[in-house]
Amino acid sequence: MTAPLVVTRARRRRAFGSPSGYLSVALLLLFALTAVFGPMLVDKPRGLGADILQSPSAQHWFGTDDLGQDVFAQVIWGTRISMAVGVAASLIAIVIGTALGLLGAYVKRLDPFISTLVDVMLSLPLLPLMILVTALVGASATSLIVVIGLLSWAEVARLIRSNGMVVASMPYIDGAKVLGAGPLRIIGTELLPAVSPLIVVSVLLTAARAVISEAGLSFLGMGDPSSWSWGRILLNAQRSGVIATAWWQTLFPSLAILLLVLSATIAGIRYNDSRDPRTRGV
Structure with missing residues (x-):
């Protein structure tokens, strides 16, 4: 058995050998399966139902809303949109943040401009800015993905830049320059693989924040009115005035x-800790 394979298996055991590790991964897989196959098994909630504001029961597991629609079906259908927005927006943020972070770490002439841009983005009030931009471009799932993704890359860029600068100062990077490797090749073949574990962690954490942002924007009426999401369920409960009485709807x-x-968040933290030699005994 080769040494890299042994190291990989050891890291996997450290990351997901604890209850918090494998439970977090199991929940993520459950949400993913629900988003893909749930709408195929559960009818989309629409129209008016006979059972209005019914509490959870064997017939309606999560109860019904003020229109008689099944809340369980709303949550199942909302899983697809909420996860799709979270994953797609996080990928946009990761691509932008990784590219700018690596450029700032290796190309010293660009670093001051990228650092200033990151500081400006981090200083902006993101939620009011997301509300403003979404109101201007129109409420839809696509606009939510683009807006959240374009406004969520700054933290990723700062993290990738700080770690990329450590790698860029390594002797083997100077050796690659001596052998004639250009900046793009060094960034793509040396820096990018070195920071790839951080990218995995950033995808998970950024996706989690994107889900919260999508729910908040949908709750404020900025979501797609033609599709279900978790934020829209909360918005409907607020508009109908049953938050205090129909507790199951929220x-x-x-x-x-x-x-x-x-x-x-836990999966990202456990994966990050598994690569830290200081936590091998944890």
Whole structure:
């Protein structure tokens, strides 16, 4: 058995050998399967139902809303949009943040401009800015993905830049320059693989924040009115004035948001800790 394979298996055991590790991954897989196959098994909630504001029961697991629609079906259908927006927006943020972070770490002439841009982005009030931009471009799932992704890359860029600068100062980078490797080749073949573990962690954490942003924007009426999301379920409960009485209409989508964000965050932290030699005994 080769040494890299042994190291990989050891890291996997450290990352997911604890209850928090494998439970977080199991929850993420459950959410992913629900997003893909759930709408195929559960009818889309629409129209008016006979059972209005019914509490959870064997017939309606998560109860019904003020229109008689099944809240369980709303949560299932909302899983697809919420996860799709979170994953797609995080990928946009990761691509932008990684590219700018690596350029700032290796190309010293660009570093002051990139650092200033990152500082400006981090100083902006993101939620009001997201509300403003979404209101200007129109409410839709696509606009939410683009807006959240374009406004969420700054933290990723700062993280990748700080770690990329450590790698860029290594002797083997100077050796690659001596052998004639150009900047793009060094960034693509040397710096990018070195920071790839941080990219994995950033995808999970950024996706978690994107899900929260999508839920917040949808709750404020900036989401796609033609599709279900967890934020839209909360918005409907607020508009109907049943938050204080029909507790189930807000409890279950809120729990879904909490569990998804918590599992993604714990999985990212455990994966990051598995690569830190100081936590090998944890």
